[in-house]
Amino acid sequence: RSRECLGGLLLQPLLEGQNYGAAAADGTQCPSVSVSRNNPAKRDCLVVAVLCFGNLINFIDWFIVPGILLDIQKYFGLSDGKTGLLQTVFTLCYMLAAPIFGYLGDRYNRKIILGAGIFFWSGVTLGSSFITESHYRIFVLSRGLVGIGSASYSTIAPTIIADLFEEGKRTTVLSIFYIFIPVGSGCGYMLAAGMAKSTGDWHWAFRVILGVADGFSIFPHTPFFLISLSCFLLTFSGSFVCSSLGLTAMAFVTGALGMWMPLFLYRAQVVQGVVPPCLQESCNSSNSLIFGGITIGTGILGVIAGAEAARQLRKINNKADPLICATSMFVSALCLYTALMVAQMNILSTFIFIALGELFLSVNWAVVTDILLYVVTPRRQSTAIALQILVSHLLGDAGSPYLIGAVSEFSPY
Template structure:
């Protein structure tokens, strides 16, 4: 029978498979002490540990390049905005074009990842996004539409990687190390994002031409492709038997998984907030400094990008600390409370929303205080990255994990960061249009627009609280398969 994710937390679809061991014999998540049994192929215990760590190392390096490329545009947004003469609304649409293509392509690659050779999929994705990024660096100001198109194509290449790589890590480490390895993998999200800001602003400052920022990551991507070919096994052993269900059957099953549904919506709120912050925080800080009189309005071809450098450094530092702290907190709390993972995510979202609100209120008075509270907000957001993925990996049966990750990417980006950069920019443009074109209103328009992120953060915390009501039962259900 179908489950209801609103009415009955204990309801589950009858599977008719093997019975569940007593609760006292189980140990979940990162502390799982036994392999799942059943008619599926488990990871070989005799596989050299070195090969598994090398595989994770290559995947982490590629993930780092992936997110560096993702955040090059926000790092030099002021330069791009002036070069192509874009309004806030149009500038926000740049990141939206990237995310839209990324999320639309994700289900397709999730389907392929559950059924075909994942190494080939990874290699094709790395090559494609590197080649398109390099082409982006040669677009002139009269072809701004090609710039939007190229960012969309990069999103397609990125989707092929993001949907497949986490499942390979899950297959490599079943017993007690999965959360640790996922933490290392997801540390690359904030670190890569921060390095993207640093790379973009540094290259623009050194060369005096922001186009050079798009010529570094393709070279790094080429190295990642070589490492993938040389060090990652061609056939990566799976924990599951051959896929025997259709894509629609997988989707229907996942739709009945309440923990997956609510945690995906919680991740959507995270994506909404991080997308808006990543795109607009350097610009917001620049406008706040102009209002305070500490910097002059930019009227040059190459604008001061010190805020991007500082924000990039904050993103790197808080990302590393947040992911490690979140994973460690989850590991400890999970020993005494099987609902610990979603509860940690909910708490982090609530605290992050409060820090963001304080940062917005302090911006006109103190840039230092604003940086501090933005850093705290990012710290608590980053604490959720590995934990959310770990929730998915133990509440979804292995043979559907690539599809689950792809659907999570689709929903979280469709309702999250695909629209938040554009929405914040659009609201800002409307506020400016209805008021005097002044330095003060240029700042306030973004300040007022960011308030929506505070509300979304609180709603996201509520979604993770709902996840906690279902996570134990869904975890047991997944272990039957």
């Protein structure tokens, strides 16, 4: 019911200045939200709040599977390669759907596309919790469908923010919006692991997490029904191309980290003799809880630091944004490499360097999108974001989870 209310708010024409209090599917009344046409600032803040909430749910959904990866691997009896394929299929469907939604977002009602995407991906996630161990291929398919639903949100939501705010305020609002990427990712790990531990069944992570996320929604509902591959040619600037390639490198790293890091930490602890190998039906997911917390903390700090650094350094150098991105990526690479090297010797040092690596990775989120928004004409921003998603995921995190899984099969551990 709460998700229906969220979808309804995205569908309602916020400029109408009406008091909406529609009925949910069960006949009960959703809380009313009043938006005055005479107070555009308050209206814009409400829109941003809804978009941030949707982004939180989106990335919780992304990282449910990595949060309970060991349980899923045991349940379906998967090799590392097939396990990594789960995230690869998700990302492939996500990136292929992005250009379609970018095209639609530049031409049709964005609120309808956003609401339909939320409804679709949440329904598929819930349905995937009932898939049995003999239907691994259906489970893989369900993750692909979730990726399609998520693409609608990631493609269109930033352009709505761009329409509402000028360049100075836009950086601040984008930083708030992108904070919910690491926050949602970390919550996905933590909530999935916590629910699997408390219930003794990883399936409940899919069922309950969506309900918990929906419980925070207080928005009105309007019923909606059906939603209505073209790529529009862009005149690419050097800034767009270079920022897209940089985002691709970042996507490769974050895809591999997001899928494999909790399992990597567990195996490092086994090698060090800190924990025994998992021989029980339900495995210890404490690393997912810790990694989730690290992701939230470093993500919030990194996004804020990146946006603030961009605002201040632009006053000195108008090329500050790409310099910030390049520097943070280089430092992140050094930290993550060090984490891999010390994993066999000291688990605490591994956690520290992973946290530093994620911190400097998160510096890029808002800055990269801001670069795109001020080098691409507003009429083609949804398409540009969609094509950037396509390229970065095609060459980045679409393959990295499977590639790392395949390489790990040759590891002696």
